[in-house]
Amino acid sequence: MALPYLEAVLCFMILMYIFETYLDIRQHRALKLPTLPKPLIGVISGEKFERSRAYSLDKSKFHFVHEAVTILMDITILYYIVLPWFWKKSGELATNVGLNAENEIIHTLAFLAGVMVWSQITDLPFSLYSTFVIEAKHGFNKQTIWLFIRDMIKGILLSILFGPPIVAAIIIIVQNGGPYLAIYLWGFMFALSLLMMTIYPIVIAPLFNKFTPLPEGVLREKIEKLAASLNFPLKKLFVVDGSTRSSHSNAYMYGFFKNKRIVLYDTLIQQCSNEDEIVSVIAHELGHWKLSHTVYSFVAVQLLMFLQFGGYTLVRNSKELFESFGFEDQPVIIGLIIFQVSLLFFL
Numbered sequence: 001m002a003l004p005y006l007e008a009v010l011c012f013m014i015l016m017y018i019f020e021t022y023l024d025i026r027q028h029r030a031l032k033l034p035t036l037p038k039p040l041i042g043v044i045s046g047e048k049f050e051r052s053r054a055y056s057l058d059k060s061k062f063h064f065v066h067e068a069v070t071i072l073m074d075i076t077i078l079y080y081i082v083l084p085w086f087w088k089k090s091g092e093l094a095t096n097v098g099l100n101a102e103n104e105i106i107h108t109l110a111f112l113a114g115v116m117v118w119s120q121i122t123d124l125p126f127s128l129y130s131t132f133v134i135e136a137k138h139g140f141n142k143q144t145i146w147l148f149i150r151d152m153i154k155g156i157l158l159s160i161l162f163g164p165p166i167v168a169a170i171i172i173i174v175q176n177g178g179p180y181l182a183i184y185l186w187g188f189m190f191a192l193s194l195l196m197m198t199i200y201p202i203v204i205a206p207l208f209n210k211f212t213p214l215p216e217g218v219l220r221e222k223i224e225k226l227a228a229s230l231n232f233p234l235k236k237l238f239v240v241d242g243s244t245r246s247s248h249s250n251a252y253m254y255g256f257f258k259n260k261r262i263v264l265y266d267t268l269i270q271q272c273s274n275e276d277e278i279v280s281v282i283a284h285e286l287g288h289w290k291l292s293h294t295v296y297s298f299v300a301v302q303l304l305m306f307l308q309f310g311g312y313t314l315v316r317n318s319k320e321l322f323e324s325f326g327f328e329d330q331p332v333i334i335g336l337i338i339f340q341v342s343l344l345f346f347l
Helices: 005-032 046-079 083-096 104-137 147-175 179-205 220-227 267-273 275-290 293-315 321-322 334-347
Strands: 211-213 232-241 253-255 260-265
Touching: 005 321, 005 334, 046 083, 046 104, 083 104, 083 334, 104 147, 104 220, 104 334, 147 179, 147 334, 179 211, 220 232, 220 275, 232 267, 253 275, 260 267, 267 275, 275 293, 275 321, 293 334, 321 334
Parallel strands: 232 260
Antiparallel strands: 211 232, 253 260
């Protein structure tokens, strides 16, 4: 008797949604409390607390709607066997435009292109509302609709540029990996992670924001002194024009080994009353580096990824698993998607 994989996954998804909604409701009720928490008395003003509370409540309400719509769409797609239909139609479309749908890579790219279009359409209303209603209402949004559209187009173009070779590589590895498939897949994703961590801040991020060196002065001297006291190998200091999109402030660091860089949002410099406040934010970020939090997180992610690929190799040829989700054949990318969805149930 075939195991009811699909039914089990759907039940688990619903139970998880109910549990997470219960936690969200508890948090929402806490946000509605009008009294300043005792630990914050004397730390922030009542006015700032009210503004923060109002912003958090609006985001919480939006989160309820977003999650409800998302779970309804996901359940509908799985229950009504939409994915197999979409896989079949993407192959027909590829054939109609003169491509060889028998080639799994071409068929997969056609399928993922359709998925990307669907995701853009369904996510767009929520992104627009979040940015131009909630963020704007509370004075955080600074970007225009044209900048929003430009960023979206750039993101799509980057997906088109990087997606096909990555997908093709994964399919080829799975088709030829043999008994060491999990190792090969993990090795590829590990190398890809290092590559993206290297080129994102240097090549991709500048496509969206302008990075300028932090000018010489008291602030730069204090940051360099802090870095030196922690033996942080600081090579460059940048300011990013985050104010073109939002008034939220932040700071982060990146780089490998002895080539570390720190980036400050211009909004952080504008909002802090003095250099020491800015340096305290940097100190928080450097604390993560000093305590190796970034390294621990990276290692944990890599270990989890390897275990997931190991699990995938055990079920990738399971005809029952594919048939439970409505698939007659066993495409690589579909196998990975089904495994990720089913993994929730087995965990």
